[in-house]
Amino acid sequence: MPKIQVIKAGVLSSIQDAGRKxxxxxxxxxxxxxxxxxxxxxxxxxxxxxNAAVIEMALSGGTxxxxxxxxxxxxxxKAPITKNGKAIHTQRVIAVQAGxxxxxxxxxxxxxxxxxxxxxxxxxxWMQSASTLLSVGKGGLHGDLLEKGxxxxxxxxxxxxxxxxxxxxxxPERRAIRVYKGPxxxxxxxxxxxxxxxSFRLGSxxxxxxxxxxxxxxxxxxxxxxxxxxxxxxxxxPGQGLPIVLMKDAQTTGGYPRIAQVFEEDLAILVxxxxxxxxxxxxxxxxx
Amino acid sequence: MWTSFLLNNTPYKVxxxxxxxxxxKSGEKGEIKKLYSLLSYSGQSEIADLISGREDLTLVLHQGxxxxxxxxxxxxxxxxxxxxxTIPIPLDHHLEVDFSKGLDWDAVLKYCGLAKKEYIENLCAxxxxxxxxxxxxxxxxxxxxxxxxxxxxxxxxxVSVPAQSFAIGGDMAxxxxxxxxxxxxxxxxxxxxxxxxxxxxxxxxxxxxxxxWSEKE
Numbered sequence: 065m066p067k068i069q070v071i072k073a074g075v076l077s078s079i080q081d082a083g084r085k086x087x088x089x090x091x092x093x094x095x096x097x098x099x100x101x102x103x104x105x106x107x108x109x110x111x112x113x114x115n116a117a118v119i120e121m122a123l124s125g126g127t128x129x130x131x132x133x134x135x136x137x138x139x140x141x142k143a144p145i146t147k148n149g150k151a152i153h154t155q156r157v158i159a160v161q162a163g164x165x166x167x168x169x170x171x172x173x174x175x176x177x178x179x180x181x182x183x184x185x186x187x188x189x190w191m192q193s194a195s196t197l198l199s200v201g202k203g204g205l206h207g208d209l210l211e212k213g214x215x216x217x218x219x220x221x222x223x224x225x226x227x228x229x230x231x232x233x234x235x236p237e238r239r240a241i242r243v244y245k246g247p248x249x250x251x252x253x254x255x256x257x258x259x260x261x262x263s264f265r266l267g268s269x270x271x272x273x274x275x276x277x278x279x280x281x282x283x284x285x286x287x288x289x290x291x292x293x294x295x296x297x298x299x300x301x302p303g304q305g306l307p308i309v310l311m312k313d314a315q316t317t318g319g320y321p322r323i324a325q326v327f328e329e330d331l332a333i334l335v336x337x338x339x340x341x342x343x344x345x346x347x348x349x350x351x352x
Numbered sequence: 353m354w355t356s357f358l359l360n361n362t363p364y365k366v367x368x369x370x371x372x373x374x375x376x377k378s379g380e381k382g383e384i385k386k387l388y389s390l391l392s393y394s395g396q397s398e399i400a401d402l403i404s405g406r407e408d409l410t411l412v413l414h415q416g417x418x419x420x421x422x423x424x425x426x427x428x429x430x431x432x433x434x435x436x437x438t439i440p441i442p443l444d445h446h447l448e449v450d451f452s453k454g455l456d457w458d459a460v461l462k463y464c465g466l467a468k469k470e471y472i473e474n475l476c477a478x479x480x481x482x483x484x485x486x487x488x489x490x491x492x493x494x495x496x497x498x499x500x501x502x503x504x505x506x507x508x509x510x511v512s513v514p515a516q517s518f519a520i521g522g523d524m525a526x527x528x529x530x531x532x533x534x535x536x537x538x539x540x541x542x543x544x545x546x547x548x549x550x551x552x553x554x555x556x557x558x559x560x561x562x563x564x565w566s567e568k569e
Contacts, residue, residue, distance in 0.1 A: 088412075089392075089402045090552065091486035191549055200489050200530040247354070247367045247375055291487070292375065293403040293410035317405055317487055325369050 065186060066132035067215040071165070076122035076272070078196040079187050079204035079216065082115040087191065088316040094296070095195040095203065096312050098122075098176045098272065098335045099140055105233035106139035106180035109157060110225045116184030117194035119210065121177050125168020126210070128179075130160045134218060135182040135225050139233050141174030141336065157225050174235045174336040175270070183219030198272065199313060236333040240346035241326055246299065248289060248321035256282040260323065261345060264307070268339045272313040274300075275334060277343060281305035284321045294318040297326035309334055357424040359387075360431060366423065371416030372400070374423055377408040384409055387427075388484065389555045390434055398426075404484040442556040444479070445546070449518045452567040453541035455510075460520065460537050463503045471539075472563050474498055479558040480525055490529025490547035494559055497525050509535035516542045518561075 070077075082103070083096020097103040097120055104114045125143055136158040138145060145154050146167045152158065160166060171177060187194050187205050196204025205216055252260065264279035287303045294300065298310045300320040309326060310318075324345065326334065337343060354367050365377040378384050388409045391402050401412035417423050451472055454460075461468060480494035487493075497520060505521040513519065513534035519526050521536030528534055529547045543564060546553070 086401045086412075087549065089404075089486055090547065090549070091489045091491050093489070197489075200532075202530075244368075244370060245353070247369060250354075290406040290408070292405035292408050293369075293373075295370070295373070297370075315488075316403055322369075328370070 065217040066130070066134070066162075066220055067217050068131070068134075068181070068185075069129045070210050070212055070214040070216070071127040071129055072167075073210040073212055073214070074121045074124045074126035074168070076120075077126055077210040078120055078198070078208075078272075079117050079185055079194055079210070080120040080196060081117045081194045083195045083312060084191055084193045088293070088295075091316050092191065093197060093199065093273075093313050093315060095193065095197045095272075097178065097195075098312055099178070099332050101236075101332060102140035102176065102233055103178050103180070105231055106137045106178045107184075109137040109139070109229060109231050110135055110180055110182045111223075112180060112182065112184055116180060117187060118181075119179040119185065119216070121168065121179065122171075122175055124170040125177060125179075127165060127167045129165050130162060132162050132220055134160050135221075136160060136166070137180045137231065138168065138177060139180070139231055140177030141171035141235070143171045143177060144169040155231050156229065157227050159227070173338075175338055176335060181218045182223075182225060183221050186217040186219060197313065199315075235336050238333065238337075238341075240344040241330045241333050242348045243299065243324040243326050243330075243345045245347065246322035246324045247292070248284065248286065248301075249323050251285045251321055252301075252323055253283040253285070256280070256284070260307075261347075264343045264345075266334075266337045266339050266341050266343050267306075270339060272311055274308045274310045274314055275337075277307045277309065279306070282307065282323070284323070286321055288319050289321055291317045291319045292322075294322060295325070297328060297331045298322050299324040299326065311335070355420050357420055359424065359427055366420050368420070369410070371418075372413045374411045374413075374417070375405075375408055376411065385483070385555070390431065392554055394430055394434065396430065404486060442481075442554070442558055444558045444560060445553065446560050446562060447546055448543040448562050448564045449540040450543060450564045450566045451540040452565050452569070453514075454539035455514075455517075456506075456519075456537035457539060460503050460539055464501060466500070468569065471501060474501055476561045476563055479560045482553045482555050482557040482559065483524065484555060485547070485553065488528065488530070488532055488534075490545075492527045492529070492546055492553060494525040494527070495523070497523055499523075503537055505535040506537065509533050510538075513538055514541065516545055518542055 083094040190203040201207035259280035264277040267276040269276040483493040483495040518540040519536035
């Protein structure tokens with residue numbers, strides 16, 4: 065099988081697909097791509113299965129060399145992209161030849177981007193998914209972030225994708241993120257309940273497990289709860305009073321008060337926010 | 353908003369976290385465990401996931417349920433059905449544990465005032481029972497540990513517990529599927545992993561521990 069060689073990996077690159085569903089009951093985070101819409105669009109452009117495994121990249125892309133001809137698509141955060149040193153457009157399918165070098169630079173807008181390849185990257189399926197689960201070092205290529213020297217297999221296909229089709233994706237519009245009140249919302253002080261709806265900034269501590277927010281220090285009448293279920297999009301309040309929004313690799317239960325839960329459809333707005341950017345929450349309706 | 357309803361005359365506190373996700377709590381000890389077992393066994397295709405917390409359970413459904421009343425009715429019907437149909441008989445599993453690989457024997461034996469041989473004989477004398485799964489990936493909680501064998505958790509968790517560790521903490525035994533930080537006392541290592549996604553254990557399943565010695569004591 066031909067391979068893509070990783071010359072430079074980027075800071076947080078890993079193999080992902082749609083992740084694992086229904087196994088939080090066994091303690092497994094779902095993992096999977098942070099921005100599902102971007103992965104779907106990248107795969108769709110190539111005529112792939114929507115869940116075909118992709119390379120997820122954060123903050124910057126990296127440099128890759130191809131063993132054999134391939135068709136690719138790149139979708140998500142905006143970045144300068146070059147093939148053999150020349151800037152290329154990425155709104156359509158990208159064709160590469162054996163020996164071509166593709167470089168994806170630092171992202172200028174958005175935080176996560178995806179490289180899909182016709183037929184999908186070929187890594188072993190572990191627990192129903194190709195997704196890397198960093199916390200236990202399993203899944204993906206070798207259970208870890210991609211690094212220099214890695215080789216990721218892909219299929220050699222005869223069929224040609226539509227070369228003139230355009231990528232159907234735009235970074236999420238930056239607007240207030242809709243949330244539901246969490247099970248411990250009522251334990252926030254009244255002042256903190258108001259402060260929560262004023263704006264936060266995205267902190268610099270961001271990972272696939274969670275994003276830390278900066279802004280008003282919130283006060284909760286309880287510092288700890290009997291550990292209970294959390295999900296991607298759950299907003300926890302640790303003792304020091306700055307909220308954390310849990311993401312795809314988050315643990316399955318937690319002991320911090322859960323003050324809110326982000327609408328599933330709106331989580332990508334936060335996913336694609338950059339450290340320092342403003343984050344605003346809103347209750348769309350009083351009840352669910 | 354938290355609301356409450358009755359199921360079989362037991363009051364439950366209920367919270368809708370997302371359209372398809374409900375937290376259920378009960379003031380009456382044991383009721384949540386029973387409900388967790390019932391839901392685990394029910395084989396209901398509507399259930400997408402079921403997460404046990406320390407004092408509650410969280411039910412994830414494939415489709416949203418709009419109102420607590422609808423959830424209550426669905427659970428009521430499920431409870432009625434389960435009394436008519438046979439609840440599956442708990443399965444027996446045999447688990448070989450290498451007790452030479454215990455890391456915390458000194459603390460455990462000192463606390464219990466037992467010799468190692470005695471401790472292990474007692475432990476293997478009766479099957480343990482699967483209480484719940486999760487918290488850490490593939491972690492298995494086992495109940496039924498003889499009070500004489502119980503040791504409080506470590507005051508300071510170990511930085512790294514090896515994969516497949518057989519450990520005790522409080523009134524439970526447990527198996528770490530993966531290496532992770534952990535506060536339980538490691539007394540052995542399972543020869544085979546007990547967690548298997550394709551044949552997951554169910555609450556109530558019985559675990560028969562068999563002692564293996566990789567080193568002469």
